[in-house]
Amino acid sequence: MAVVFEKTKMLTDTVFHYCPGCNHGIAHRLVAESIEDLGLEDNVIGVAPVGCAVFAYNYFNCDMYEAAHGRAPAVATGIKRVHPEVCVFTYQGDGDLASIGTNEIVHAAHRGEKLTVIFINNAIYGMTGGQMAPTTLVGQKTTTSPYGRSEEWCGAPIKICEMLSQIPGCYYAERVALNSTANIIKAKKAITKAFRYQMEGHGLNIVEVLSTCPTNWGLSPVEAMKWLEENMIPYYPLGVYKDKGAE
Amino acid sequence: MALTLMKGSEAIAEAAIRAGCRYFFGYPITPQTEIPEYMSARMPEIGGCFLQAESEVGAINMVYGAAGTGARVLTSSSSPGVSLKQEGISYIAASELPCVIMNVMRGGPGLGSIQAGQGDYFQATKGGGHGDYHLVVFAPASVQEAIDLMSVAFDTADKYRNPVMVVADGMICQMMEPVVLPEMQDYKIDYSVKTWAANGRGMSKPQRAIINSLYINTEDLDMLNERLQATYRVIEANEVRYEAYNLEGAEIVCTAFGTVARITKSAIDDLKEEGINVGLIRPITLWPFPYKQLHDAAVAPGVKAVLDVELNAGQMLEDVKLAVNGEQKVDFFGHYGSHMPTPEEIKEKLLSMREVL
Structure with a gap:
């Protein structure tokens, strides 16, 4: 029988710990497939965050680091400066990258570090059980914004x-979502491009992935997809924000 | 051997390079800024990497990244900056990565002062960050010793896969002394030896590298901690370094480290000329601490008291008391950080102790 599809070898056989309906699984697969598509299987180091993807080092089948909360871009910088020829990526959530780790990501970008950053934005702290994130939408209820996020009190969500x-x-910044087949295909292209640019010697490359958290949003997986479309995409418009390679 | 007159900070930086260090990540803070300044000029000459990080937090995490590849990597800072690095140091220790961290101590707490201090003894020797871990801590008392200890520091870090801290004080880094520099070592990472290190070849290695300090299962964390503790016991058994000075016939045994030990030696030398014998145990490793050696010196026949001298409110004093174990009188003389004691003050203290012995 002809094999028409195989799981990418860049993912281990370890069973994901992610909740049903969570988009991390799709995002992991797109990242792993992109690495394989570009022939980087034996030339890649990943850096996992603190957050729901904290165990990503168990899933990506390559040399991996687990970084302290928010510090992945600094850790990746240290790796890349020793191994400039190796593909180095970070995989970070919104609490990690957009709150505690803003200093590290902003300066990694300013240095033009030749890295690929996969940024999962699900508007909530997932792992600690649904607290307000810097990306939580105004009015969104979480365990630390039980009356809904107040812009007056907490400011507007960070873009x-x-x-x-x-x-x-x-060098490259694009926001994608995983809410439809068409968007997943677009996301894959963006992630592959973010890796390709790095290997062509460019940086910093970031793909922001709008993602669902059915468990902490208190919605079913299908309702969560709908919530993302109706609430997140209007505030976080999809598209290319910067692409120096296309200029 | 040709003597060169060098400033401490520059000599330390050059010694690190000659010990094979090719990666330096740091951030400016007085009184250690000459180390990153020197590195920024020197690293490009030898194909190494100097990078000024966005913060001490960034710098120590860059060290974590580079150390995980098996490279010889250094960061340096001074007290408030070293406090900021503690999160990363705990992760590095837990991930069993070799690296060297310089702390050019200044007066504290808080912003303190920019003059020499020794107030980070507790932080350096008792952990500093969260969790059960130890750094190997070297405390040079001269520029030459700082130079000599840099290669020892990198070798020790590699040998035990454990971070090493070198604590100097503002005085060591800011003064100039005639020194002999070692030969240049061209350190290459050998991935057949450092099989744990990340090089990107995860797919073709027998086992991919996972640089990590998360052990979510109790049994797994127990295993890590037992491995770490076993390493610490081996280090304690093998790596204690100290200097014994003028112990023969001593009435009082002093304890002091770093610059303060040198000043104490001056007081000891003065008293010797007056026919009074005072000895000194100078820990060169603050951790592991020379408990046994100090104990034996303190209870030797003829010794009537121990005097600990520090540039803080009495931090090493706790280890001195543990070493002496109540078997000898222990007195303390010190100033808070930035207020360097003089040989005369120490001499006076020793003479006043002698009156009541």
Whole structure:
């Protein structure tokens, strides 16, 4: 029988710990497939965050680091400066990258570090059980914004692609979502491009992936997809924010 | 051997390079800024990497990244900056990575002062960050010793896969002394030896590298901690370094480290000329601490008291008391950080102790 599809060898056989309906699984697969598509299987180091993807080192089948909360871009910088020829990526959530780790990501971008950053934005702290994230939408209820996020009290949700694309050292920034087949295909292209640019000697490359968290949003997987479309995409418009390679 | 007159900070930086260090990540802070300055000029000359990080937090995490590849990597800072690095140091220790961290101590707490201090003894020797871990801690008392200890520091870090801290004080880094530099070592990472290190070849290695300090299962964390503790016991058994000075016939045994030990030696030399014998145990490794050696010196026949001298409120004093174990009187003389004691003050203290012995 002809094999028409195989799981990418860049993912181990370890069973994901992610909740049903969570988009991390799709994102992991797209990252792993992109690495394999580019022939980087034996020339890649990944850096996992603190957050729901904390165990990513068990899933990506390559040399992996587990970084302290928010510090993945600094850790990746240290790796890349020793091994400039190796593909280095970070995989970070919104608490990690957009809150505690803003200093590290902003300066990695300013230095134009030749890295690929996969940024999962699900508007909530998943692993600690649904607290308000810097990306939590105004009015969104979480365990630390039980009355809904107040803009007056907490400020507006942070827009990472918009912010990083202003930095001269940022080479490529695109926001994608995983809510439809068409968008997943677009996301795959963006992630592959972010890896390709790095290997062509460019940086910093970031793909922001809008992602669902059915468990902490209190919605079914299908309702969560709908919530993402109706609430997140209007505030976090999809598209290319910066692409120096296309200029 | 040709003597060169060098400033401590520059000599330390050059010694690190000659010990094979090719990666330096740091951030400016007085009184250690000459180390990153020197590195920024020197690393490009030898094909190494100097990178000024966005913060001490960034710098120590860059060290974590580079150390995980098996490279010889250094960061340096001074007290408030070293406090910021503690998160990363705990992760590095837990991930069993070799690296060297310089702390050019200044007066504290808080912003403190920019003059020499020794107030980070607890932080350096008792952990500093969270969790059960130890750094090997070297405390040079001269620029030459700082130079000599840099290669020892990198070798020790590699030998035990454990971070090493070198604590100097503002004085060591800021003064100039005639020194002899070692030969240049061209350190190459050998991935057949450092099989744990990340080089990107995860697919073709027998086992891919996972640089990690997360052990979510109790049994797994127990195993890590037992492995770490076993390493610490081996280090304690094999790596204690100290200097014994003028112990023969001593009435009082002093304890002091770093610059303060040198000043104490001056007081000891002065008293010797007056016919009074005072000895000194100078720990060169603050961890592991020379408990046994100090104990034996403190209870030797003829010794009537121990005097610990420090540039803090009495931090090493706790280890001195543990070493002496109540078997000898222990007194303390010190100033808070940035207020360097003089040989005369120490001499006076020793003479006043002698009156009541």
